Amino acid sequence: MNTVLHMNLGEDSYDIIVERGALGKASEYLKLDRKVLILTDSGVPEEYSRTVADMCKTPYIYTIEQGEASKSFESFKAILEVMCEKEFTRTDCVVAVGGGVCGDLAGFCAACYMRGIDFYNIPTTVLSQVDSSIGGKTAVDFGGYKNIVGAFHQPKKVIIDNNVLLTLPERRIADGLSESLKMAATYDKELFELFENNTKEEIFGEKIDEIIIGSLKIKKDVVEKDEKETGLRRILNFGHTVAHALESCEDFDGYFHGECVAIGMLPMCEGEVRERIRTQLCKMGLPTKPFGDAEKVLSAIAHDKKLSGSTLSAVYVPKIGEYEIRKVQLCEYRKELSEYFENC
Numbered sequence: 001m002n003t004v005l006h007m008n009l010g011e012d013s014y015d016i017i018v019e020r021g022a023l024g025k026a027s028e029y030l031k032l033d034r035k036v037l038i039l040t041d042s043g044v045p046e047e048y049s050r051t052v053a054d055m056c057k058t059p060y061i062y063t064i065e066q067g068e069a070s071k072s073f074e075s076f077k078a079i080l081e082v083m084c085e086k087e088f089t090r091t092d093c094v095v096a097v098g099g100g101v102c103g104d105l106a107g108f109c110a111a112c113y114m115r116g117i118d119f120y121n122i123p124t125t126v127l128s129q130v131d132s133s134i135g136g137k138t139a140v141d142f143g144g145y146k147n148i149v150g151a152f153h154q155p156k157k158v159i160i161d162n163n164v165l166l167t168l169p170e171r172r173i174a175d176g177l178s179e180s181l182k183m184a185a186t187y188d189k190e191l192f193e194l195f196e197n198n199t200k201e202e203i204f205g206e207k208i209d210e211i212i213i214g215s216l217k218i219k220k221d222v223v224e225k226d227e228k229e230t231g232l233r234r235i236l237n238f239g240h241t242v243a244h245a246l247e248s249c250e251d252f253d254g255y256f257h258g259e260c261v262a263i264g265m266l267p268m269c270e271g272e273v274r275e276r277i278r279t280q281l282c283k284m285g286l287p288t289k290p291f292g293d294a295e296k297v298l299s300a301i302a303h304d305k306k307l308s309g310s311t312l313s314a315v316y317v318p319k320i321g322e323y324e325i326r327k328v329q330l331c332e333y334r335k336e337l338s339e340y341f342e343n344c
């Protein structure tokens with residue numbers, strides 16, 4: 001079955017193709033009769049990038065070390081060096097075959113090379129399929145800050161082939177589904193109920209295509225309404241203030257991003273809503289309790305680069321499927337969180 005979603009952004013519009021087996025037919029969807037820089041990482045099964053390379057006229061596979069550390073200026077420079085050396089022109093392109101690290105880095109290279117060349121994304125993790133591969137945010141980490149140097153550069157097409165998830169470890173699947181649950185909680189009651197009405201095995205198995213498509217529809221709708229994150233797109237940050245703080249703490253010990261988001265969503269809702277979200281997170285084996293020193297987490301929030309002065313825009317979920325963006329004073333927010341940390 002093939003589902004095509006159209007991201008409607010004027011002249012930057014593109015199709016998102018969701019189809020099992022689409023990787024093997026990439027040349028039907030992408031213009032590959034040119035020089036193609038394929039960016040992948042050492043943890044992505046090699047056959048995925050090879051499959052794409054075999055369909056290209058002039059492919060160059062560039063493999064970075066797996067992990068966030070590769071989303072760096074050094075990798076960015078090295079990839080641009082290859083593109084210069086191989087004499088890529090404005091009509092050539094970059095394809096990402098991997099998770100959000102490959103997608104963000106490849107997209108940023110494509111955004112900068114000759115002031116912008118074509119970029120295609122073939123995301124291979126749940127997180128990148130439901131979230132990072134669409135919306136045009138590209139970046140590298142720099143100076144100890146995540147995503148601090150980047151650009152908006154929309155892909156020309158996105159291919160989502162869920163067969164690639166067969167090689168993805170279960171913990172990574174849950175990690176990505178945390179972002180789906182986040183979108184459902186803020187925006188789509190029916191998608192949230194789909195989680196509630198199915199077992200973990202069904203969610204990770206036969207229902208995953210439906211969940212991925214449902215999540216993509218939410219993200220598409222939000223991006224179409226607010227491409228550059230001046231308002232509505234902030235709802236995608238539900239759970240992210242605490243998540244980023246957890247990630248920036250010294251004693252952050254190997255938790256994945258979606259796992260930190262799982263922990264970060266719970267203080268941003270109350271009562272029945274909190275319990276419903278917690279139940280789903282537990283069912284999927286995601287963490288729900290903050291780790292590390294609460295004081296350090298609270299201080300990290302004060303140093304969040306997204307903070308404007310002493311206020312922050314916090315996303316709350318008052319009811320499943322609904323959101324509220326509140327401007328809150330940092331000191332008030334710290335107090336709220338501190339109470340939550342003490343009692344959870």
Ligand SMILES: NC(=O)c1ccc[n+]([C@@H]2O[C@H](COP(=O)([O-])OP(=O)(O)OC[C@H]3O[C@@H](n4cnc5c(N)ncnc54)[C@H](O)[C@@H]3O)[C@@H](O)[C@H]2O)c1
Nearest residue numbers: 043044066099100101102124125127128132137164167168
């Ligand atoms: N641009 C955006 O809008 C946006 C949104 C959310 C997150 N992000 C970024 O996404 C990144 C995280 O992405 P991620 O969670 O996909 O992590 P990732 O790209 O590091 O991939 C996770 C791991 O899975 C492995 N892998 C990938 N596909 C696989 C497959 N099919 N089978 C087996 N192993 C596979 C990778 O080698 C890696 O080790 C972060 O850098 C984050 O900042 C960007």
